[in-house]
Structure formats: C-alpha cells, structure tokens
Amino acid sequence: MSQEQHHVVPPRLLEGAPPTPFTAARIRETVLELLENPSPPRIVQAGHPVLRQRAAPYDGQLSNEELGLLISLMRDVMHKAPGVGLAAPQLGIPLQLAVLEDEYDVDPDIAAVRDREPLEFFAVLNPxxxxxxxxVSAFYEGCLSVDGLQAVVQRHRRIQLDYDQPSGSRVSAEYSGWQARIVQHETDHLRGILYLDKAELRSLSANAEYAEHWAEPGIEKAKHGLGFLLP
Known part of the structure; x- marks a missing residue:
C-alpha cells in the first residue's frame, strides 16, 4: 500500500442473497441432467454462484418420482463425501431441498461435550x-463446499424447524445440540449463506492444522492459541 492510501473502505454487502434466476423449467432440466449422468455429481465449491443465491421454494417443479430419485442421489453423495448434510445448491441446484443424517460412531467424550446424538436420515423442503x-454453543464446523477448511461457528443451541416433507405434509420439530447445528447449517445453504459468514475468522484452520493443533472436543485450546473471544 502506498503512503497516499490513508483510508480503507469496506466492501458494500448485499442485504440478503439475491434470488436464483433459474426458472422452474431450468431447475428441472438441471436435475434431470444430474440424474441421467452416470458419473457422480460434483459438489460445487465456494465461489459458485448458486451457493450465494436464495434457492427457489419447492412447489412441484419435479414429479414425485424425480424428487425421490434426487433425494436418493443426494443421500449417496452425502455418504460418499462423507458428510452429515447436503443441500441441493451444493450440487448446483437452486432448490430449497436438503438431506440430513448423522449416524457416525463418535467418541463418547466428544459426543458429550458437543451434545451430539445420532440423527436419522430425513429430507426437508422449504425449511x-x-x-x-x-x-448458544460454539464449535468447529466444516463444509463440503468449502473443502479443506474448518472454523468455529456460534449457533443457537435449541431451535424449532418447520419444513415440508417430500410427501407434502408440513412438519414442526425441535432440535438441540449438534443436531440443531446440522439443521441450521443446511438450512442456511438454502438462503445463500455459508458457515464462513457466521464464523470466527481467527479460528479458521486448514484441516491438517486443525488435526495437529485444535482437534479436541471443545474450543478452549483454539481460543487461547488463535486469540479469539467467544463464550
């Protein structure tokens, strides 16, 4: 920076993500291309425009069969990643649809600190x-669309989720602890929000550095070592 540059002007932020420009026909076309492609779909990464758009509410853009096939495909991609949730925008589909499941074996000490209980598979529409x-609680999070990085995110510890089931019925359910964290993370994707938007950026760590220095049940060591202030 030259000596004449005395002021730093912060970038102007958009007030909310813009809505997707995809029409219903284009959404269906994109889904059918994924379903007909014999190769596994790519999980798009930060910088892809669909991740920064408000996904379209689901209102019948797909047939029941197509929706079921898409949900099955998303579940397979989530398992192979591996992850505990996947939102349709992460496959380049700007539709308010996500799948969630957390059935992994977790060290009991970690599970206790993080209030992590198994979460059976389910799909949500318009959540x-x-x-x-x-x-609130704060822990490290990662994202399949932000490959190789993790950061601490403070989230609500107890939430109510309202969503449509694939069958069409509207459901309300309460979640707490790590389950609530997964729900918030995936629902945020459908609003064009990445976990980095809510993260404590001083905690940002490459996966290898996290594994070497900060991989423990809580975040106390990282708070002191990286110098950030969170409860």
Whole structure:
C-alpha cells in the first residue's frame, strides 16, 4: 500500500442473497441432467454462484418420482463425501431441498461435550428455523463446499424447524445440540449463506492444522492459541 492510501473502505454487502434466476423449467432440466449422468455429481465449491443465491421454494417443479430419485442421489453423495448434510445448491441446484443424517460412531467424550446424538436420515423442503431460547454453543464446523477448511461457528443451541416433507405434509420439530447445528447449517445453504459468514475468522484452520493443533472436543485450546473471544 502506498503512503497516499490513508483510508480503507469496506466492501458494500448485499442485504440478503439475491434470488436464483433459474426458472422452474431450468431447475428441472438441471436435475434431470444430474440424474441421467452416470458419473457422480460434483459438489460445487465456494465461489459458485448458486451457493450465494436464495434457492427457489419447492412447489412441484419435479414429479414425485424425480424428487425421490434426487433425494436418493443426494443421500449417496452425502455418504460418499462423507458428510452429515447436503443441500441441493451444493450440487448446483437452486432448490430449497436438503438431506440430513448423522449416524457416525463418535467418541463418547466428544459426543458429550458437543451434545451430539445420532440423527436419522430425513429430507426437508422449504425449511426455516427459529431459536427457542437465547442459549448458544460454539464449535468447529466444516463444509463440503468449502473443502479443506474448518472454523468455529456460534449457533443457537435449541431451535424449532418447520419444513415440508417430500410427501407434502408440513412438519414442526425441535432440535438441540449438534443436531440443531446440522439443521441450521443446511438450512442456511438454502438462503445463500455459508458457515464462513457466521464464523470466527481467527479460528479458521486448514484441516491438517486443525488435526495437529485444535482437534479436541471443545474450543478452549483454539481460543487461547488463535486469540479469539467467544463464550
């Protein structure tokens, strides 16, 4: 920077993500291309425009069979990644659809600190969540669309999720702990939000550095070592 540059002007942020420009026909076309392709779909990465758009509400753009096939494909991709959730925009589809499942074996000490309980597979359409109280928790998170990085995110500890099931019925359910974290992470994807938007950036760590220095149940060591302030 030259000596004449005295002021730093922060970038202007958009007020909310822009809506997807995809029409219903283009969404269906994109889905059918994925379903007909014999190769596994690519999980798109940060910088892909679909990840920064508000996905279209699901209102029948697909037939019941097509929706079922898409959900099955998303579940397979999530398992192979591996991950505990996958949103349709992560496959380049700007549709309010996500799949969630957490059946991995986790060290009991880690599970206790993180309040992590198994989460059976389910798919959500048009989800939204609200906090049930003021309690929050902060832990490291990663994302299949931000490959190779992790960061600490503070999230609501207890939430209510409202969503449509693939059958068409509207459901409300309460989640807490790590389950609530997964729900918030995946629902945020459908609003054009990545976990980095809510992260404590001083905690940002490459996977290898996280594994070597900060891989423990909580974040106390990382807070002191990286110098960030969170509860």
């Amino acid at each position: 939204s969540y609200t906090a049930l109280d003021d309690s």
